[in-house]
Amino acid sequence: MALIVQKFGGTSVGSTSHIKNVAKRVSKWVKGDNQIVVVVSAMAGETNRLFNMISDITDSQIDREIDAVAATGEQVTAGLLSLALKQLGIPSQSFTGWQVPIMTDGAYTKARIKNICGENILSSLSDGYVPIVTGFQGMDDAKSTNTLGRGGSDTSAVAIAASLSADECQIYTDVDGVYTTDPRVVSNACLLKTITFEEMLEMASLGSKVLQLRSVEFAGKYHVKLRVLSSLTSPDCPLEEEAKSGTLITYEDDNTMEQAEVSGIAFNKDEAKVTVMGVPDKPGIAFSILDPIAAANIEVDVIVQNIGKDGTTDFSFTVARKDLTKTLDTLRPVAKHIKARDLIGDDDICKVGLVGVGMRSHVGIASKMFKALSDENINIQMISTSEIKITVVIHENSMEAATKILHKAFELDKK
């Protein structure tokens, strides 16, 4: 008998008939002699409905009461799913954040989970119930309701799985799992049966939206076996088949000895490049440029600096595209102050990255990548590497071509 945490979100619980379908699916797992704990998020559209009312009333973005209102969405789903399970003859109990309790740090609208006491859930399980837990929320030491920020339900599910030492945490989504790259761009992209936590993190940081970054970090930290699988299959799909479907996110050790060089290709168009040109090449320059950016709460991604020959250097970095104007406004006085030759913003770029733990032990990946891009006449503007990732910044018009050629060059279609 396995203890499994299953998470169902947005569209999969978007209506009462969807919720009945989820109940059917859960009941199949229960009848297959598993102990199931379910984590749910709000019905699709519900969180938006609540936030529309909130913004009718206040301009505030962070408030104890915003959390009090927002947290009700998940409570409705949990109660309804529990009723739907009972209707199928499966005893069930719903749990809110405070009923578990899931203790959070008091940072309204973006709280972090401090700890989870699994006792109530475990006793509900041993009394023969299927516990349905609200995702996205917890309670702080002052007994106020906190929410984890949008999408936090994945993190709730992983954290609950960790606290219960569950055998697996299954995140049901509207995709089949994690692909070698986005199938909308490369039609013969392959579903990965497994991927490591590190690779998954790198894919996510490159814009692959399958799972929330925080939930993957959490799963890696607490050794939770995490599976992404589809909520769009029929709930009557055979249990053995469903149990093996999707993508399992595991530790490197869990995999076979032979690592693939490259597991996947991710990309992100939502970036802009900023270059401070002709900066005098002396200590403290990087700090004097990036400190005001950090103070303005702008997140910086790829950073590249080349040592110049004439005693000056070009300093480039990427930011989210929506932050470009703000970034340039912030840097204009700085550029003047440090006597830079020019300040340039460029919002028609994109990032494309190769990810794979196999890179560590295989030389030549980078040169193979650069050759493939050069064969397609794609100009590389920036390069950034980590242990298991090589990212290039290129013109956004070349994004699809680059992804396709790299997918082919590294034989990802043969996975």
Add this chain to the structure above:
Amino acid sequence: MALIVQKFGGTSVGSTSHIKNVAKRVSKWVKGDNQIVVVVSAMAGETNRLFNMISDITDSQIDREIDAVAATGEQVTAGLLSLALKQLGIPSQSFTGWQVPIMTDGAYTKARIKNICGENILSSLSDGYVPIVTGFQGMDDAKSTNTLGRGGSDTSAVAIAASLSADECQIYTDVDGVYTTDPRVVSNACLLKTITFEEMLEMASLGSKVLQLRSVEFAGKYHVKLRVLSSLTSPDCPLEEEAKSGTLITYEDDNTMEQAEVSGIAFNKDEAKVTVMGVPDKPGIAFSILDPIAAANIEVDVIVQNIGKDGTTDFSFTVARKDLTKTLDTLRPVAKHIKARDLIGDDDICKVGLVGVGMRSHVGIASKMFKALSDENINIQMISTSEIKITVVIHENSMEAATKILHKAFELDKK
């Protein structure tokens, strides 16, 4: 400085703009140097929305999870009103049933309040906040959410006022207060400045829908000064005027010595009469008729039995109109068993009642009532009396005429 509990329900919090209006009203009271605690119910339509989803999923009427879902309605209102107050510069905190905590008895969908610990609300007040408490709900010993049944928010408000020893509990409604009778029936009905708890209870039991019966009982039991007043006036209405508006429900002692004979006239069309005819007049008959009715969960109101002369008697009682068929089905075998001559159901009747604590010390009220009805040719089918109420059952077509003639006969238009 007075401590006042104010309750706002359904339509008065039916939209975000309504909620902003309530915030204005509350802020006026706060600026008038009062300590205010607000109790809210769900936004109009919200409870129905939730129950529609519940009935999509389950046939069950009573379930822990129905309460978990239904209780979210008030949580949304409480959070939004708190945000609206902050927007006006009034610090505010929302409290759910479990955050107060309001302890209830565990009877899902129709729980009763066991006790309220006012400590958190009082400390919120002394920290300078306006606490906004969710009505309609509490938490049982197992930490499950309970609801008090529809309309239970009035009871929540009174119970909170009692636990805080508030100076007054104000129930804002969509009427101006309690009238001598329904102004839709008698156009010159008068607003009562005061009414006693007992009179209010009798008015409510006769169908006057201004306040929930339970909340009045509660207020009477715990000596809470209860005021019914209008939420439809402008929130900018002067505080002194608003403070004296509506109807104050008090103890008899609080009133002037001279009691009016009759305070009001209430009526109820939602009744049906059942008569078991020609029942052998012997001990145990009433029990043998009413026991199966009670077992079928049917509530009985007026009961009349006359001793017959031929050794048989007619036994009559009234039930809610919707229960008539079920009542007759239940009684058919019983009537046969006790050898009754006939069993008759009559669903075109109504109840009209005079209410007034002055009745106790004034003779002749009943005869004056019967004469007035007889002058109008209205036939009385049943009569039932209590210390402060005389109820007659008449044909429903005569209801308006009876109410009008009684209103005039007892000079209620001159109040």
